[in-house]
Amino acid sequence: MSEYRLPTNVRPTHYDLTIQTDLEGLVFKGCGIIDLDVLEETSDITFNSSNLVLHEDSLSITSDALKTEHTQTVKLANIDIAKERASLKLPTPLPKGSKAKLRIGYEAKLTGSMKGYYSSSAPHEGKPRNYTLTQFEPTAARNAFPCWDEPALKATYSITMISREDTVSLSNMPVVSEKPFVEADVSEGDKGSVGKLVKMKMKTKVEGTTLNKKGWKITTFEKTPVMSSYLVAFANGHFEYLESSYTSPLSGTTRPLRIYATKDIIHQTQFALDVKAKVIPLYEKMFDIEYPLPKLDTLVAHDFDAGAMENWGLITGRTSAFLFDEKTSDLLSKKRVATSQTHECAHMWFGDIVTMNWWTSLWLKEGFATIVGEVISIDQIFPEWRAHSEFTTDDLERALKLDAKRSSHPIDVDCPDANQINQIFDSLSYSKAASVLRMLSEYVGQETFLKGVSIYLKNHLYGNSDPQDLWNGISQAAGVDVGKLINDWLVKIGFPILTVTETSDGIHIRQDRFLSTGDATDEENQTVWQVPLALLSTSSDGKTSTDHAAVLSGREADFKLDVGKPWKLNAGRLGEEAARPGGAFGLEDRVELVSDAMVLARAGYGKTSAGLDLISHLRGENELYCADLVWKTIGSELSAIAGVWWEQPKDVTDALKAFRRYLFVPLVEKLGYEYKDTESPDVHELRTLAITQSAVSQDESVIRELRARFDHFRTTGDESKIPANLQRIIYRIAVQHGGREEYQAIKKIVENPNSPTSKLAAMTAMTHAQDKQLIEETLAYIGTGVKDQDVRTYFSGLASNHTARRRAAEFFKQEYEKLAKRFEGNFSFLYLVQYAFDSFSTEKDAHEVEEFFKDKDVSRFSMAYAQTLETIRANAKWLDRSRNDVADWLSKWQN
8 A cells, every 4th residue: 555545543434524714814714523433453543634724732532442531632743744644642542443533623724726625706896706615636625624535435524614694605415504603602511513613713813703703604514425535515605596406217306406606607507507407317217326415506616627526416617617608608618518517417426426446446437427427418418419429539539649658547547646646637537438438338238338337336335446346237237247358448558559451251350559659669569458349341231230249359360251341340439449441431430530540640550641632532521411520520630730740841831721721611601600590510510610720721711701700899899790609710810810909809808708608719819819929918917817727728729829839838937836836736737738848849849848847846747748748759750750741742732
């Protein structure tokens, strides 16, 4: 066991927590009374605590097993800042098998750190008004109260909040009671956490914090079921709410569903609430397990490091995850809000009811919440979105991109400390895990898969689990040992490339590890995966069928089939393997055709010009109403080439733009600029894509149209000519092809947006200024005017602006110490490292990045750093290998 893990001599069973929140002074104090089971005789107790001021005079322990007094004072023996824990020395040992109550008082400042118990604010009468909320995953509960902050150490919680009378307090469970509160109300003999807290004297001097003054109230919440510390949540502020409900299809019980937000944004929360009301009963039927808590709230926050968080009974998240306005939000935002809600609601079962034993198996909840929450459930609620097809262009592509690197990691990955834990919240734990689970679902059948999942959940209700527990459940439902099939996909890095050769009576298949650089060594090529082939074949009457039972279980094997008729491996693009297709293509297959051709070219298995030939051939795609994902993939692959070829001669980059115009401008001419309610979502997305691709490839007519629409808005204030689906590209083109007036107009939108969609569009647009002075102003704005949660958006945008890319990297270097401190312990910093450098494409760039970091501690972002270096070098190899090939192919597009 890692030295980072807590000793196992005691185990918590219940926390009685009282928290006093002062929104004016931005401090809080708390008192915890923690019930402990003593598993080994001990005189020492060690728990997690970070950035808390512990009140030593409040430390005491009570146990019937003590031979002298039942209550004894405890000494604080040690505080280990690096390991985020504290140790107590007991005057008398506690015997094995005994029980004890530990009392701890503490306090801390409320900061905007976006972790632990932290502060945010919302506009109110022209000024910011503070509120607070928690974000504990993965290891920040210890920043809010002393605890045993490990997922397997589940306990029950009784939470009480003392707050200003005009505020609303929220937690995981419903309110039991709420009443005015002053210190005099507490009896002298009150031994609970409330009594202990009011007797504590704050070490941080803040005017008005004393409970003797009027204006406070006490809110008591119901006791929780057993749960992990990272899922505990509480919040306090001037919140409003919308309410709905659902009736359980299993029991007939009706439960309230609410979504809370501050007054300025509550009107944009109805859609998220509606989605929640649809998906909870869907999950109950799917898993045959009733949602166990009496209510399920969602709280929308103005400042949030991640996207959203599945706190049991109180989901939290940023505005872009839960706000949607029919008039001002685009389709992409609508999908984001829906999938945020369904993903987090799926966690009520995957992660909350059943929790992984340790962060090593983070994927057990995140992979499931992705495949169930963003694909299976969305496909039932919004079938017109074709979630399974979109999964292949989004999640599967993200997984492939990262897993093709040497610096990838297994899905089930060792996490010895907090630095490692924070880094595995990536596309492997989410998207690759979901891809593998989807592959397994197709192999056994979705109905059988979900039945097995239900067995797994029921076997571990309110407990913890390991991957083998899941395989046992699905194996029981399927009647086959799925663990043998799936294990290497979890514990080994990477995925295979399948080399397929036609024979006289079928095909011969060989598997080898795929790397983005195309140079796997014999040592790196040791894994032999069990590969479900999803082998599509065509019968004599022309009908196609897919054999989901076909598996490549060795390094190579032969499979019989009629190769004279259309056939294909990986039909529907189920897994992470890459292969050369033979025919009979569905939508996912055509997406794969484009994607795989370019992936193989980047790795040196083929020519980039061959991929461009294929894209040119697909220009004649006639199925307008189902081809948007094919065009999306084409656009993505051409953007990738443009991103790597950005410093090549102008005649080459201009020719690439000309080719993109050849592909997308005809679609703009066919579809126009107006969005009709009678059109399908596919047509809306295809129109947005075509206009965006045409504009970024410098089509004069499209740019002229977009600028005219923005100028009308800028001069009149009338937004009617800016459809929500075109906000992003119109704002970008306005800044990219405009000057200071356009830039300032966009900045005003950032500072006073009418929706998260418009704010995101405006922030990204600011980063596309071409004028050097405006670029410098944007960089300065990052340091002074940008919310912490939004800084990654600015770096991402600057990285995609070829004029600003190198300056943004220099800015990151100049401001490194400030940025590292600003985002200490947050997920955001990992993204900043990548956005600052991974769009470069020369070996010289890779060397300079190494030189910059050589004397710095990169342990907090070691994975992101290694992946960034590898990305730069892979880009450089692709460019060196294909520079002449691409230039020759593009020569026919040069003026």
